[in-house]
Amino acid sequence: MQGIAKIKEKIFEEAIEQKNRIIEKAKKEAAEILEKAKKQAVELEAEAEKKAKKVARDEKRKILSIAELEERKRYLEAKQALINEAFVSAEKKLLNLESEKYRDLVYRMILAAAVDGNEEIIVSEADKEKITPELLDKVNEALKKQGKAGNIRFSEEKRAIKGGFILKSATVEINCTFDYLLKVQREELETEVARILFEE
Numbered sequence: 001m002q003g004i005a006k007i008k009e010k011i012f013e014e015a016i017e018q019k020n021r022i023i024e025k026a027k028k029e030a031a032e033i034l035e036k037a038k039k040q041a042v043e044l045e046a047e048a049e050k051k052a053k054k055v056a057r058d059e060k061r062k063i064l065s066i067a068e069l070e071e072r073k074r075y076l077e078a079k080q081a082l083i084n085e086a087f088v089s090a091e092k093k094l095l096n097l098e099s100e101k102y103r104d105l106v107y108r109m110i111l112a113a114a115v116d117g118n119e120e121i122i123v124s125e126a127d128k129e130k131i132t133p134e135l136l137d138k139v140n141e142a143l144k145k146q147g148k149a150g151n152i153r154f155s156e157e158k159r160a161i162k163g164g165f166i167l168k169s170a171t172v173e174i175n176c177t178f179d180y181l182l183k184v185q186r187e188e189l190e191t192e193v194a195r196i197l198f199e200e
Helices: 002-017 019-048 053-095 099-113 125-129 133-145 178-198
Strands: 120-122 164-168 173-177
Touching: 002 053, 002 178, 019 053, 053 178, 099 133, 099 164, 099 173, 164 178, 173 178
Parallel strands: none
Antiparallel strands: 120 164, 164 173
């Protein structure tokens, strides 16, 4: 679906743009944790030498082990935060597309989602200036050329939709809202987004 491809493209673009900012912060915090742990370990070792070198070595290993676990925890938290931000930012970019690009995206998404071309379309109040009757006329003309009814029309029903739309027929609803599409795509895309963000 071209709409999905566009969403993927936006996610990957946003992921690449944000790559350095949060990961550098995570690395810096991890380095500070390790540096502090090393200093503590040296101090403990010097003090423990008077009592027993073995105790000091054990204590040092324990502190460094805890520090390494904390480093890994912070890194994973930063990684997840960055992935979350990439998806949130991708949705914002979709919602803030220029009107013409937004209409073109929605046009292609409706054509791909329409089952028989006789559905109602539910849109947000904010989108009514972009998803216009003229756009639906254009969609319906294209659907007729595909051999479908070409009778997509606005629904009177209102839903809490941030962007995108819902196609509704008598028997089925097709959710093409951006937040829903990102949600269902997230599991598939998270691995790829993480690779882009954190590749060496």
